[in-house]
Amino acid sequence: MSKEKHPLSDYLREDRMPHMWCPGCGIGIAVSAFLNALKQSRYGQDDVVLVSGIGCAGRVAGYVKLDSFHTTHGRAIPFAEGLKAASPKTKVVVFSGEGDLMSIGGNHFIHAGRKNMSITILCVNNLNYAMTGGQVSPTTPAKAITATAPFGSFCQPFNLPFIAEAAGAVYVARWTVFHVRQLQKAILEAIHKKGMSFVEIISPCPTLYERRNQMGTALSRMNFYRENTVIKNGASTKDAVMDLDKPFIVGKFVDDDSKLTYLEAMNEYYDTTFSCDANYHTYTGSKI
Amino acid sequence: MKAKLDGVLTGVHYMDGDQAACEGALAAGCRYIAGYPITPSTETVERFAQRIPCVGGIFMQMEDEIASSIAIQGAVWGGAKAMTVTSGPGFSLMMEHIGYAIMTETPCVFVDVQRGGPSTGLPTMPSQSDLMQARWGSHGDYDLIALCPNSPQECFDLMICAFNFSERFRIPVMFMMDECIGHMTEKVVIPHPDDIEITPRRYTAKRPQDYLLYGPCDDLVPEMPEIGKGYHFHITGLTHDERGYPDMTVDAQHRLIHRLIHKIKNYKNGIVMVEADDLDNAEVVVLSFGITSRIADRAIIDAKNSGIKTGKIRLKTIWPFPDELVKNVSQKARAIVVPEINAGQIVREVERAATDRCRIISVPHYGGGVHRVETIYDAIIEGAKVE
Structure with missing residues (x-):
């Protein structure tokens, strides 16, 4: 029997397979969309660094054949910012889950938008904390049942595209793992933007979220995504709310990377404001 | 390796300990600080922010100390020498990332200008009460180095030691000042760059196919890979094997923690000053x-x-x-x-x-x-x- 090569084998650590994700999980589709986008992109394998936090999606860093960092819970973004600052030529991609990026790491997320450091943030949103057994996450829809909301969550969830836009992201898109082609295209666009770009990837968690909420199998959830998503490019992110079982919008919502990135702004400011003497000891032109 | 001319403010100065610590870091080659304002440490980052446009490098004021303490580690893997500067409450927030630097063997420096505690305590007044926290603050077993200067001059001199130790052993080094030393102004003599010995980063010269991330090493300190050079390495805070892959076994835990502790213990005589x-x-x-x-x-x-x-x-x-x-x-x-x-x-x-x-x-x-x-x-x- 001839051994067939996986089409992404150059980009995967095959010596780490099988991976730890459950059957029906959407993270594999998200990884595959990302790696296919990367293959299509102008970046070589050595130009990209992938940074993850903690959680199911946090394990992505361990399976891709890139320089990759599995950091602490919630802190992938500041790690990525430091790396980007020290190595501006590197394309830095953060790949993590919504619990990691939007709860414990939520403050870093909004400040990444403010700073507009040139990083791409890919957020797998499976509506619960899966790694720890399916607890309420910042995007768990109201009334959804989780391990820590056994009678249904009574909080309104975050609308991630709305937060991303408000924070200052230059690119904001949302797709589900049913929309493989669109997702891949969105990631391809996002990684070529300068500034903080953001793609939300809605994924099933059949082991915990769908099971507890009696939403059927991963396949039936895919059908749900097909029948209950409305593609609305350019829609207001305010309308990107997700309820328990109502239709929700997907698409590209924000795409404008005309503003200066953190490093561009810093360099421009230094170039025009400061001058240094021959010994690097003093500078003039500042008001300090 | 000698210090770089552009970072060394050679001459005789009158400056406080916080500023001298900044000059020591610049002389040691530090070109990235991520920090968050906190008394009585702020003068260090203020001076860095002032000096760095001409020296070349980046100061980033982060959203909090947690971000600061991990951003510096991103910068280190991006190729910079980096440190963060804080005081008690901020130091408390940074504890998890001391552990991350230990586990991932990321060379960096944490400065704690100690003030009275617990909690908000005495923001502008001295204490030396974070020393056990520096040693034991992050969870798990580990060993590290903490230095304690007693003058602005020593803030400069020992800061160079701190960076050199961090690179030599691939560890976070705790730089434990106190409010008095930080705010005390005295004469500080900064030598010529040729008289400042700098320990370079231990980058591997091996080809990617011959290289193991945590491969065997005589002094228990593995060589570091550079990003973007084809190593495609994986860094994790999980217990890992020689390849850097997660390995959740008693055996892997034993080997890793034993090495992390003994890479310091075995060389203690060269560290104790x-x-x-x-x-x-x-x-x-x-x-x-x-x-x-x-x-x-x-x-x-x-x-x-x-x-x-x-x-x-x-x-x-x-x-x-x-x-x-x-x-x-x-x-x-x-x-x-x-x-x-x-x-x-x-x-x-x-x-x-x-x-x-x-x-x-x-x-x-x-x-x-x-x-x-x-x-x-x-x-x-x-x-x-x-x-």
């Missing part, structure tokens, strides 16, 4: 560090003038602790006096190393000020008594 005077015939020895050592100096002179043979140990390296030295002293002296601006932290180490061979007299101070000379003097007199 103390100033020791008149120990041979001393009846009483005063062991102190930081600002307290300068008050102890006066008390030692007064005690000598009163006819008591008084020796002195001043710790520049707090961790690892100089067990051997204290043990030797305890075999000869009648008492060891340990003044410190805390409820008694380092005295526990002294007691452990001395194991009842002599009297140990703790002279605690809860912070907000420094000891009175007489308090230490009285303890020396007490220690000199024959029981």
Whole structure:
């Protein structure tokens, strides 16, 4: 029997397979969309660094054949910012889950938008904390049942595209793992933007979220995504709310990377404001 | 390797300890600081922000200390030498990332300009009460290095040691100043770059196919890979094997933690720095560090003038602790006096190393000020008594 090569084998650590994700999980589709986008992109394998936090999606860093960092819970973004600052030529991609990026790491997320450091943030949103057994996450829809909301969550969830836009992201898109082609295209666009770009990837968690909420199998959830998503490019992110079982919008919502990135702004400011003497000891032109 | 000209402010200066720490970092090659404002440490990052446009490098004011303490590690893997600067409350927030730097063997420097605590405590007043936190604050077992300067000059000199140790051992080094040393202004002599020895990063020269991320190494410190060079390495805070892959086994945990601890333990003699005077015939020895050592100096002179043979140990390296030295002293002296601006932290180490061979007299101070000379003097007199 001839051994067939996986089409992404150059980009995967095959010596780490099988991976730890459950059957029906959407993270594999998200990884595959990302790696296919990367293959299509102008970046070589050595130009990209992938940074993850903690959680199911946090394990992505361990399976891709890139320089990759599995950091602490919630802190992938500041790690990525430091790396980007020290190595501006590197394309830095953060790949993590919504619990990691939007709860414990939520403050870093909004400040990444403010700073507009040139990083791409890919957020797998499976509506619960899966790694720890399916607890309420910042995007768990109201009334959804989780391990820590056994009678249904009574909080309104975050609308991630709305937060991303408000924070200052230059690119904001949302797709589900049913929309493989669109997702891949969105990631391809996002990684070529300068500034903080953001793609939300809605994924099933059949082991915990769908099971507890009696939403059927991963396949039936895919059908749900097909029948209950409305593609609305350019829609207001305010309308990107997700309820328990109502239709929700997907698409590209924000795409404008005309503003200066953190490093561009810093360099421009230094170039025009400061001058240094021959010994690097003093500078003039500042008001300090 | 010699220091780079552009970062070294060669000459004689009059500056405070916070600023001298910044100059030490620049001389050591630090080109990235992520920080968050907190008294009494802020002058260090303010000076860095002022100096860095001409020296070349980046200062990033982060959204909090947690972000600062991990951003520096991203910068290190991006190729920079990096540190963060804080005080007690911020230091508390950084604990998890000290562990991350230990586990991922990321060389970096954490500066803690200590102020009174717990909690918000005494923001503008001194303390030396974060020393156990520096050693044990992150969860899990590990070993690290903590240095403690007692003058602005030493803030410069020891900061270069801190960076060199961090690169030599691939660890986070704790730089434990106190508010007095941070805000004390004195003469600081900054040498010519040719007179400053810098330990370069231990980048591997091996080809990717011949390289193992945590492969065998004589001194237990593996070589580092550079990003973007085809190594496609994986760094994780999980327990990992030689390839850097997660390995959740008792065996992997044993091998990793044993190596992380022994890469410091085995080289302790080269790390421990103390100033020791008149120990041979001393009846009483005063062991102190930081600002307290300068008050102890006066008390030692007064005690000598009163006819008591008084020796002195001043710790520049707090961790690892100089067990051997204290043990030797305890075999000869009648008492060891340990003044410190805390409820008694380092005295526990002294007691452990001395194991009842002599009297140990703790002279605690809860912070907000420094000891009175007489308090230490009285303890020396007490220690000199024959029981």
